[in-house]
Amino acid sequence: MQKPSNPDLDNNHPHHKINPVPLSDVEGSLSIPESHPLVEIKKSWWTRVRIDKIGLFIISIYLFILAIMLLKDGARVLTPLIQDTFRVTNAANSLGFGWLFAYIIMSGSPVAAAALAFFDSGVVSKLGAFAMITGSRLGASFIVLLIGFLYVLRGRNRATSLSMGLLSLSITGSTYIPAFFLGIFLLQTGQLDGVQFYRGALLHSTTDLLVGPVTDLISGIFPQWIVFFIGLGIIYFSFNLFDKCLPQMAIKESQVGWASRLVYRPVVMFMFGALITLISMSVSVSLSILVPLSNRGFIRRENVLPYIMGANITTFIDTLLAAVLLGNPPAFTIVFIEMLTITLVSMIILILFYPRYQRMILKFVAWVTENNRNLAVFLFIIFLAPILLVLI
Amino acid sequence: MRTLIVINNSPHDEGVLQYSAQIIAKSNEETTIMMIIPKKQGEGLQNAEIILAQAQDRLGINKLQKKVRIGTPAKVILEETKAGEFELLILGCLSSSRADCLSPGSSFTQIVEGVPCSTLIVREKAPRIKRLLLCDSGSEFAQSTRDFTARLANLIEGEEQITILHVMSQISAGPGIRGEQLRLDANESINAHTPEGELLERDVEELKHAGVNTDPKIRHGLVVDEILEEARKGEYDLVVIGAHIPVGWRKFLLDNIARKIVTQIDRSILIVKPKLDF
Numbered sequence: 001m002q003k004p005s006n007p008d009l010d011n012n013h014p015h016h017k018i019n020p021v022p023l024s025d026v027e028g029s030l031s032i033p034e035s036h037p038l039v040e041i042k043k044s045w046w047t048r049v050r051i052d053k054i055g056l057f058i059i060s061i062y063l064f065i066l067a068i069m070l071l072k073d074g075a076r077v078l079t080p081l082i083q084d085t086f087r088v089t090n091a092a093n094s095l096g097f098g099w100l101f102a103y104i105i106m107s108g109s110p111v112a113a114a115a116l117a118f119f120d121s122g123v124v125s126k127l128g129a130f131a132m133i134t135g136s137r138l139g140a141s142f143i144v145l146l147i148g149f150l151y152v153l154r155g156r157n158r159a160t161s162l163s164m165g166l167l168s169l170s171i172t173g174s175t176y177i178p179a180f181f182l183g184i185f186l187l188q189t190g191q192l193d194g195v196q197f198y199r200g201a202l203l204h205s206t207t208d209l210l211v212g213p214v215t216d217l218i219s220g221i222f223p224q225w226i227v228f229f230i231g232l233g234i235i236y237f238s239f240n241l242f243d244k245c246l247p248q249m250a251i252k253e254s255q256v257g258w259a260s261r262l263v264y265r266p267v268v269m270f271m272f273g274a275l276i277t278l279i280s281m282s283v284s285v286s287l288s289i290l291v292p293l294s295n296r297g298f299i300r301r302e303n304v305l306p307y308i309m310g311a312n313i314t315t316f317i318d319t320l321l322a323a324v325l326l327g328n329p330p331a332f333t334i335v336f337i338e339m340l341t342i343t344l345v346s347m348i349i350l351i352l353f354y355p356r357y358q359r360m361i362l363k364f365v366a367w368v369t370e371n372n373r374n375l376a377v378f379l380f381i382i383f384l385a386p387i388l389l390v391l392i
Numbered sequence: 393m394r395t396l397i398v399i400n401n402s403p404h405d406e407g408v409l410q411y412s413a414q415i416i417a418k419s420n421e422e423t424t425i426m427m428i429i430p431k432k433q434g435e436g437l438q439n440a441e442i443i444l445a446q447a448q449d450r451l452g453i454n455k456l457q458k459k460v461r462i463g464t465p466a467k468v469i470l471e472e473t474k475a476g477e478f479e480l481l482i483l484g485c486l487s488s489s490r491a492d493c494l495s496p497g498s499s500f501t502q503i504v505e506g507v508p509c510s511t512l513i514v515r516e517k518a519p520r521i522k523r524l525l526l527c528d529s530g531s532e533f534a535q536s537t538r539d540f541t542a543r544l545a546n547l548i549e550g551e552e553q554i555t556i557l558h559v560m561s562q563i564s565a566g567p568g569i570r571g572e573q574l575r576l577d578a579n580e581s582i583n584a585h586t587p588e589g590e591l592l593e594r595d596v597e598e599l600k601h602a603g604v605n606t607d608p609k610i611r612h613g614l615v616v617d618e619i620l621e622e623a624r625k626g627e628y629d630l631v632v633i634g635a636h637i638p639v640g641w642r643k644f645l646l647d648n649i650a651r652k653i654v655t656q657i658d659r660s661i662l663i664v665k666p667k668l669d670f
Contacts, residue, residue: 161567164563165567296562298562298564301563
C-alpha cells in the first residue's frame with residue numbers, strides 16, 4: 001500500500017465536500033502489528049466509548065440547530081439578491097442555482113438547508129425550494145469527481161481516480177432528474193400536502209432556549225444578510241465537526257476483507273448504503289467508509305451502484321431535520337417528497353431493469369474516462385448545465 | 393465418478409450422450425441412465441426402454457444401470473440424486489423451449505440448485521471436449537471446483553486446455569487509491585503476487601500437478617458479463633463454475649451469480665457443488 005502523496009487531501013473534508021478516501025485509515029489499520037493483542041478486541045464496549053467524540057457530536061448538533069436558526073433569520077433580506085440579481089424565479093432557475101451554489105461552496109447540505117430557509121422566508125416557492133434541494137445534491141455529487149480530477153492532474157490513472165466520482169454523479173443524475181419531475185408533479189397536485197411534521201411546543205421551546213440567546217446576540221450585532229452567511233458558515237463547520245465524530249474504521253483485510261470480495265444482492269447493498277448514510281448523513285463519507293473494508297481500497301462494481309442509490313436517499317436526513325427545526329410543516333413535505341420520489345425511482349430501477357441500468361452507467365463511466373476529450377466534454381456539460389438553467 | 397445421466401427423448405439427448413460417453417468411459421464407478429415419463433402407459437414405458445437401450449449402445453459401456461421413472465422431471469431427479477449419492481448429474485434442457493428451460497424459478501433451475509451433486513448441463517454437441525473454462529471466484533469453495541475439474545479432465549481422453557478465469561470486478565473505492573492492480577493481466581498479477589495472481593498461480597500449480605494444460609486469465613468488468621463474454625468468444629466446450637451456496641446468512645445477502653450465468657450462458661456448463669457439512 002502506497003501512501004497518498006498529499007495526506008491533507010485525504011483527511012480534511014467537510015460534510016458533502018471534498019471527501020477523498022481516508023487512506024490514513026487503511027494505513028493505520030495496516031500498521032497494526034500481526035501480534036496485536038487479542039485483549040484489545042475483547043475490551044468491553046464501554047471502555048472504548050470516546051468521550052471526546054460524544055462531546056464533538058453534541059457540539060456539532062448544537063451548531064447545526066444554531067445555524068438553521070440563523071439561516072431562518074437572515075434569509076428574508078436576501079429576496080432582492082435571489083430574485084432580482086440572480087433572477088431565481090422558477091423551478092429551473094432554482095435547480096441551476098442550487099447546483100451552482102453547491103459547486104461554489106463545495107457542499108450540498110448547507111445549500112439544501114439554505115433552500116428551506118429561503119422557502120420559510122418566502123424568497124422561493126415550494127417548487128423553487130424543491131428544485132434547489134435537488135440541485136444542491138447534483139452539485140455535491142460533483143465534489144468526489146473534482147478530487148479525482150485533481151489526482152489525474154497530478155499524474156494518477158484517469159479511470160482509477162475518476163470512477164467513483166463519475167459513478168456517484170451518474171447515479172445521482174439518473175435517479176434525481178426523473179425524481180425531480182415526479183416530485184414537481186406531486187407538489188403541483190398537492191397530493192402529499194397532508195404529510196407534514198409539526199415541531200412540537202417542547203422542541204420549539206427547547207431550541208429557543210438553547211440557541212435563542214446566541215441568535216439574538218448575533219442578529220443584534222450584524223446586519224441580517226451577514227447573519228445568513230454566518231449561519232451558512234456555521235452549518236458548514238457543524239458538518240465538518242460531525243464527520244470527525246464518526247468512528248475511524250480500522251479493519252484489517254484479515255478480519256473482514258473477505259466480505260468485501262463477495263458480490264451481494266443489489267437490494268442488500270441498497271439498504272446498506274441507506275443505513276450507513278443515515279448515520280453518516282453524507283454520501284461521500286459513506287463512500288469513504290468502504291475504503292478500509294478492503295486493504296487495497298477496492299470495491300466490486302456490482303456492490304457499489306446500489307450502495308450509492310441507497311445512500312442518495314438517506315443523505316436527506318439532515319435536510320429533513322432542518323425542516324423540522326424550521327418549524328415549517330410544508331418544508332417537511334418538500335423534503336419528504338424529495339426522499340419519496342428518489343426512493344420510488346431507485347426501486348423501479350432495481351426491480352425492473354437493474355442489470356441494464358448497471359451496464360449503462362458503467363459504460364458511460366468508461367466512455368468518460370476513455371480519453372481526455374471525452375472527459376473535457378463531460379466536464380464542460382456539467383458546468384454549462386446549471387448556468388443554462390439559471391439563465392432560462 | 394458416480395454419474396446420473398438424464399435423457400428425455402429430445403434433440404438435446406445427442407449432446408448429453410456425447411458428453412457422458414467422454415466422462416464415464418474411464419470411470420470405475422457405476423453409471424445410471426434415466427428417463428422420466430409423465431404417466432405409466434404401456435407404450436410410453438416400452439418406448440423409454442428402447443430409447444435407453446439405444447443410449448447404452450451410443451455410450452458403448454456395459455456397466456450401466458437403466459431406469460425409467462414416472463413423474464415430474466424436477467421431483468424425480470431430486471429424489472434420485474438424493475437417494476443415489478451421485479457425484480455428477482448430466483442432463484440437457486428438459487423442455488423444448490430453451491427460454492422456458494432456463495428461466496429463473498423454472499423446474500430446471502430448481503433441479504440445478506436442489507440436487508446435492510454437481511450438475512453438467514449440456515447445451516450443444518461436442519464430439520470431443522477440448523477447451524474448458526474454469527471460473528475461479530477465489531471463494532472458500534474454489535478448491536472443490538478446482539479438484540472436481542481436475543478429476544473430470546483426467547477422466548476425459550486426450551489433452552484438454554483449461555483456461556482459468558478470474559473476473560476482477562473491483563474498482564477503486566475512492567479517488568486517492570492507487571489502482572495499478574486493477575489493470576494487471578493474469579501474468580502481471582502472478583508476477584506482482586497480487587491476491588488474484590496468487591489465486592491463479594495456485595490453480596495453475598494444482599492443475600498442472602493433475603496433468604492438465606492451463607492458461608490463466610484475468611478479465612475486468614462485471615462478473616456475469618465477463619464470464620459470458622469469455623465463454624462466447626473463447627468457444628469453450630465446457631464452462632465450469634462453483635455453485636451458489638445458499639446457507640446461513642449467504643442465502644439472504646449474497647447474489648446468486650451461478651444462477652445468472654446458468655440462465656444466460658449458451659455453452660455447456662458444469663456447476664460444481666462442494667460437499668458441505670453444515
